[in-house]
Amino acid sequence: DAGVTQSPTHLIKTRGQQVTLRCSPKSGHDTVSWYQQALGQGPQFIFQYYEEEERQRGNFPDRFSGHQFPNYSSELNVNALLLGDSALYLCASSFTKLIYRGYYEQYFGPGTRLTVT
Amino acid sequence: DAKTTQPPSMDCAEGRAANLPCNHSTISGNEYVYWYRQIHSQGPQYIIHGLKNNETNEMASLIITEDRKSSTLILPHATLRDTAVYYCIVPGVMNSGYSTLTFGKGTMLLVSP
Numbered sequence: 001d002a003g004v005t006q007s008p009t010h011l012i013k014t015r016g017q018q019v020t021l022r023c024s025p026k027s028g029h030d031t032v033s034w035y036q037q038a039l040g041q042g043p044q045f046i047f048q049y050y051e052e053e054e055r056q057r058g059n060f061p062d063r064f065s066g067h068q069f070p071n072y073s074s075e076l077n078v079n080a081l082l083l084g085d086s087a088l089y090l091c092a093s094s095f096t097k098l099i100y101r102g103y104y105e106q107y108f109g110p111g112t113r114l115t116v117t
Numbered sequence: 118d119a120k121t122t123q124p125p126s127m128d129c130a131e132g133r134a135a136n137l138p139c140n141h142s143t144i145s146g147n148e149y150v151y152w153y154r155q156i157h158s159q160g161p162q163y164i165i166h167g168l169k170n171n172e173t174n175e176m177a178s179l180i181i182t183e184d185r186k187s188s189t190l191i192l193p194h195a196t197l198r199d200t201a202v203y204y205c206i207v208p209g210v211m212n213s214g215y216s217t218l219t220f221g222k223g224t225m226l227l228v229s230p
Contacts, residue, residue: 004160033217033218035220041222042202042204042220042221042222042223043161043218043220044220045217045218045219048217056217058217090160090161092160092161092218104149104151104166104208104217104218105151105163105166106163106218107163108160108161108162109160110159110160111159111160
């Protein structure tokens with residue numbers, strides 16, 4: 001059973017460019033969350049997708065947008081890249097019905113390392 | 118989310134028990150305590166969670182105080198591969214009615230030979 005997969009592994013972009021990161025959730029999971037992790041910091045929540053809609057969002061500007069597809073995979077898009085967007089971007093998947101029972105266990109992918117120059 | 122407080126770093130000798138503390142004094146009655154860890158250059162990994170009672174699984178044990186204001190994650194026989202940042206998290210419910218994980222800086226556990 002494949003876990004959470006992310007692509008690409010590494011990416012180098014220039015300021016002002018746009019980037020798209022991809023995530024495939026663990027089999028059986030229907031919810032995808034995205035996190036940004038700057039060097040030396042804990043992951044920061046960007047947003048969460050369920051049933052192809054953004055269900056909740058953290059404190060990130062509108063330059064950060066996402067999408068979830070019918071097969072539950074997801075994309076994270078960042079426009080007008082800034083140097084400060086350089087970070088490890090993590091995708092995590094979970095099963096929403098378990099959340100109703102108080103289970104917030106999420107499975108994380110290995111991340112995409114984005115460098116903005 | 119209930120705020121958690123953890124020491125920034127801890128050391129442990131290989132083979133000994135590692136006891137990682139966490140304070141969560143503002144936790145409410147129905148909030149769980151979750152522990153994750155992140156090995157260098159990898160995504161966070163779920164370890165264990167609990168509500169009131171002590172919990173144990175194949176990775177670790179979780180001891181929660183009776184007043185639920187603090188907890189301790191115990192790795193009974195630490196190995197070099199347990200070197201990682203350990204996060205104690207109390208997920209809260211956001212306006213949407215759902216929850217997510219709010220990570221702090223965690224505790225860097227260094228296991229030495």
